[in-house]
Amino acid sequence: xxxxxxxxxxxxxxxxxxxxxxxxxxxxxxxxxxxxxxxxxxxxxxxxxxxxxxxxxxxxxxxxxxxxxxxxxxxxxxxxxxxxxxxxxxxxxxxxxxxxxxxxxxxxxxxxxxxxxxxxxxxxxxxxxxxxxxxxxxxxxxxx
Numbered sequence: 001x002x003x004x005x006x007x008x009x010x011x012x013x014x015x016x017x018x019x020x021x022x023x024x025x026x027x028x029x030x031x032x033x034x035x036x037x038x039x040x041x042x043x044x045x046x047x048x049x050x051x052x053x054x055x056x057x058x059x060x061x062x063x064x065x066x067x068x069x070x071x072x073x074x075x076x077x078x079x080x081x082x083x084x085x086x087x088x089x090x091x092x093x094x095x096x097x098x099x100x101x102x103x104x105x106x107x108x109x110x111x112x113x114x115x116x117x118x119x120x121x122x123x124x125x126x127x128x129x130x131x132x133x134x135x136x137x138x139x140x141x142x143x144x
Contacts, residue, residue, distance in 0.1 A: 012103070016124055019032060085108075
């Protein structure tokens with residue numbers, strides 16, 4: 001797996017996305033097509049970098065602003081920027097339960113700290129699973 005190619009500049013783990021996983025799984029593709037009310041041939045995504053910042057599934061005609069910004073600045077990931085984090089990485093409120101965009105900054109910090117390969121192989125899936133399925137653990141108070 002080429003984790004760099006499958007992790008966009010914003011830090012979303014495309015390689016764990018159900019739509020990406022459906023590229024090689026017809027049952028999943030058909031299930032997602034039903035859920036999204038789309039024909040199965042439209043349920044395709046090979047990751048932001050492979051689509052030059054435009055995701056065909058959601059009919060993007062212009063590249064994502066994060067993708068455009070990092071391309072213009074010659075950066076691989078947003079955490080490399082002196083302006084990190086910036087407004088392009090704002091969390092989203094609508095569809096937050098379906099979209100992993102609110103974990104971008106956390107993932108980017110983990111990638112910077114752990115390295116891309118270690119994050120992708122040991123942490124990315126658990127972050128996504130926690131976001132969609134469980135509550136994040138709260139730190140234990142040291143008593144103030």
